[in-house]
Amino acid sequence: MAQTLSARVWREQPQRYRMVANRCTRTGEVFFPPRIVAPGMLDAQFKDVELSGEGKVVTFTIIRVAPAPYSDLAPYALAVIETPEKVRLTAQIGDVDLDQVGIGMKVRFEFRRLYEDNAASVIYYGYKAVPAA
Amino acid sequence: MRDVAVIGVGMTQFGELWEQSYRNLFVEAAAAAMRDAGVEKIDSMYVGCMSSGLFVGQEHVGSLMADYLGVAPVPAVRVESACASGGVAVRQAFIEVASGMADVVLAGGVEKMTDVDGAMATYALATAADAEYEGFQGATFPGLYAMIANAHMKKYKTTSEMLAQVAVKNHENGSLNPFAQFQNRITVKQVLASTMIADPLHILDCSPVTDGAAAVILAPVELAERLGKPPIRIIGSGMATDTIALHSRRDLTWLSAVEAATKRALEMAKLKIKDIDFAEVHDCFTIAELTVLEAMGVYKRGHAGPATKSGETKRDGRFPVNPSGGLKSKGHPVGATGVAQVIEIVKQLRGEAEGERQLKNVKRGIAQNMGGSGGSSVVTILEA
Numbered sequence: 001m002a003q004t005l006s007a008r009v010w011r012e013q014p015q016r017y018r019m020v021a022n023r024c025t026r027t028g029e030v031f032f033p034p035r036i037v038a039p040g041m042l043d044a045q046f047k048d049v050e051l052s053g054e055g056k057v058v059t060f061t062i063i064r065v066a067p068a069p070y071s072d073l074a075p076y077a078l079a080v081i082e083t084p085e086k087v088r089l090t091a092q093i094g095d096v097d098l099d100q101v102g103i104g105m106k107v108r109f110e111f112r113r114l115y116e117d118n119a120a121s122v123i124y125y126g127y128k129a130v131p132a133a
Numbered sequence: 134m135r136d137v138a139v140i141g142v143g144m145t146q147f148g149e150l151w152e153q154s155y156r157n158l159f160v161e162a163a164a165a166a167m168r169d170a171g172v173e174k175i176d177s178m179y180v181g182c183m184s185s186g187l188f189v190g191q192e193h194v195g196s197l198m199a200d201y202l203g204v205a206p207v208p209a210v211r212v213e214s215a216c217a218s219g220g221v222a223v224r225q226a227f228i229e230v231a232s233g234m235a236d237v238v239l240a241g242g243v244e245k246m247t248d249v250d251g252a253m254a255t256y257a258l259a260t261a262a263d264a265e266y267e268g269f270q271g272a273t274f275p276g277l278y279a280m281i282a283n284a285h286m287k288k289y290k291t292t293s294e295m296l297a298q299v300a301v302k303n304h305e306n307g308s309l310n311p312f313a314q315f316q317n318r319i320t321v322k323q324v325l326a327s328t329m330i331a332d333p334l335h336i337l338d339c340s341p342v343t344d345g346a347a348a349v350i351l352a353p354v355e356l357a358e359r360l361g362k363p364p365i366r367i368i369g370s371g372m373a374t375d376t377i378a379l380h381s382r383r384d385l386t387w388l389s390a391v392e393a394a395t396k397r398a399l400e401m402a403k404l405k406i407k408d409i410d411f412a413e414v415h416d417c418f419t420i421a422e423l424t425v426l427e428a429m430g431v432y433k434r435g436h437a438g439p440a441t442k443s444g445e446t447k448r449d450g451r452f453p454v455n456p457s458g459g460l461k462s463k464g465h466p467v468g469a470t471g472v473a474q475v476i477e478i479v480k481q482l483r484g485e486a487e488g489e490r491q492l493k494n495v496k497r498g499i500a501q502n503m504g505g506s507g508g509s510s511v512v513t514i515l516e517a
Contacts, residue, residue: 012265033266059287059385061279062332063271067256070271078276078331080380088380090267103287114269126269 009122016126017111019053021087022046030085055081055129057105058088062098069115069124077101081129095130106132134231138357138364139515141170141350142476147464148314150344155189155245156201162346162469163202163241170350171360176235178202178209181222181242182468187257189245198241213468215261216417218242220471220502220511223349224370227513230351237356241348242473244466254342258467261505263378275339275418277379277506279331282420284385286333289435291423293333297324298441299419300337300461306448307458309490314343314464338419343464347472349479365479368497369404369514371397377508390510391428391501398499398512406430409514410495411453411481413474415503416460425501426454429512453492456481471502475513482517 014020015033022034025045029038032051038044060079063070070076077093079101093101094112107129114124143165145158153161159180167175180198185191195209212222219242226240246254259268262277285291301321307313324337357364373393376382382389399406406429414429416422423437431452432440440446446454457463457477460470478498480486496517503510 058380059280059284061276061283061334062329063273063276064328064332065255065273065275065330066252066271067259067268067273068252069256071252073271076271078271078280080280080385090270090272090378090380092271103283114271124269 009124019051019109019127021049021051021085023049030087032087032089049085051083051085051087051109053109054132055083055107055109057101057103057107058082059103060093060101062101069117073115079129081107091127091129093129093131108132135233136354137227137230137351137367138354139349139367139475139479140352140357140360140362140364141166141172142348142479143169144312144347144473144476145345147312147343147345147466149247151247153344155185155191155243156197158245158344158346159198159241159243160201162243163198163239163348166239166241166348166350170362172237172350175204175207175237175239175350177207177229178204178239178241179222179225180209180211181218181220181240181472182211183213183215183218183244184257184260185245187253187260189248214509214511215504216415216465216467217471217502217504217509217511218468219347220474220500220513221372223472223475223513224372224511226351227367227370230353236352238351239348240351240472241346242469242471243346244468245344246342246466247344267378267380273331274506275331275334278418278420279334280379281385281424281506282333285420285424288386289438291435291438293325294321295423295438295442296333296338296419297321299416299422300324302441302447303416303455303459303461306456306490307462309488310458310463311487313458313462314341315462334418334420340417340460340465343466345464345466345469345473347469347476349472349475363483363517365482366516367513368516369398369402370512371395371401372509372511373397374509375507377505379506386424388424388428388503388507388510390507391425391503394510394512395429395501398514402514404514409497409499411456411492412499412501413455413457413459413477414501415470416455417465417503419461421503422454422459425503429501448490448492456486456490456492471500471511474500474502475515478515482515
């Protein structure tokens with residue numbers, strides 16, 4: 001089913017394990033995942049930065065019918081989250097009563113197991129949001 | 134650029150067509166379009182298809198379809214822009230005819246979605262999102278549009294009832310369309326009581342998984358006139374892109390690609406949106422119809438919900454939207470959808486829409502087709 005080439009998993013690890021983003025040295029805009037050109041600036045220079053791990057829910061849903069790799073995990077909360085660096089990303093919110101998820105909710109990111117591909121014996125890890133204490 | 138007309142249209146039944154193969158679906162629609170146009174030969178063809186690889190394990194679709202349509206060695210190109218593949222196939226054919234590279238060009242679209250189970254279909258569709266940063270996190274298409282819906286509800290006080298009204302209206306139209314997958318009427322109460330797929334979207338807020346194909350034949354206007362068909366002219370075509378990931382947009386309720394594609398098509402046609410009589414729009418989910426109408430400039434931001442609730446987009450309303458039944462009721466074989474939208478506009482402008490579905494006094498229609506959560510959109514304006 002889903003591709004399980006080890007190189008494909010490996011090269012995304014900085015982003016997924018440590019939330020490595022990059023900042024355009026000219027405009028200061030932070031990109032996640034890191035980009036190699038900035039909009040309208042083919043010669044932009046970048047510096048890697050790690051996201052702070054904090055965030056706020058901009059919008060959300062509860063996924064009740066999941067795609068193949070996540071079929072067994074539904075229902076789960078999924079949200080667009082904005083970080084203090086003004087980066088927006090999509091992540092699940094774990095360790096939460098689904099009724100409590102809402103726009104404006106404060107979260108922090110944790111390193112978590114996301115799903116397993118049993119056929120290929122690969123376990124996928126990455127960031128997941130949880131309610132901020 | 135030469136003036137271009139649609140001279141033939143054809144489509145299959147939309148639905149769960151267990152007995153029909155992927156290739157035969159396309160060939161049936163394409164042959165119907167050629168018969169309708171009265172042509173036995175074409176110079177070139179485009180096949181809109183989103184994901185034959187995941188749905189039926191087949192790529193190299195241009196060759197397959199040219200072979201089985203019996204038109205090889207004509208050039209044949211598969212066009213992919215997720216759920217906008219069909220609309221972009223029409224646009225590429227339009228560009229080829231307008232440029233003078235070819236005279237009679239077929240633009241078709243096809244998707245065979247019921248050969249895989251629901252989880253696999255959900256996965257295949259989710260590949261239209263950012264696979265590494267949305268799909269990997271467990272995003273689905275209902276989920277992405279649900280997040281647009283929650284943002285729209287928060288910002289503009291749009292309600293679940295307003296969303297439901299879109300589905301009710303489109304089923305009412307689809308009940309009159311013999312090609313539609315669902316020809317039943319539904320009520321707001323039924324929509325709101327139906328199974329939740331991704332909050333706040335119920336299953337009756339979602340377009341279905343569908344098998345189907347659709348095709349049109351394009352030709353220069355002077356050739357159309359010689360063939361004796363009522364030439365329905367393509368007077369505007371626009372396409373645009375936006376961020377592939379929903380989360381990258383500053384305003385999650387705004388579809389920039391739809392706005393830009395509409396603007397380009399209107400500029401080519403030298404018209405304003407108020408000069409258009411009706412629309413077929415990409416209602417893959419009920420919230421999509423509302424946000425699309427706002428991005429197209431039919432309604433101000435936040436106004437499409439109340440307008441829908443008051444009946445303005447019904448067949449007898451101020452601006453009829455989705456007289457075919459839309460994706461919601463007619464069905465959504467993703468690669469075919471954009472072509473089927475153009476077919477509905479042509480039928481309405483020819484006065485050939487079945488029975489009560491025929492709109493009165495329409496001269497110009499607009500078709501809006503969209504890929505992913507709005508990462509691409511293509512708009513076509515046609516005139517009788």
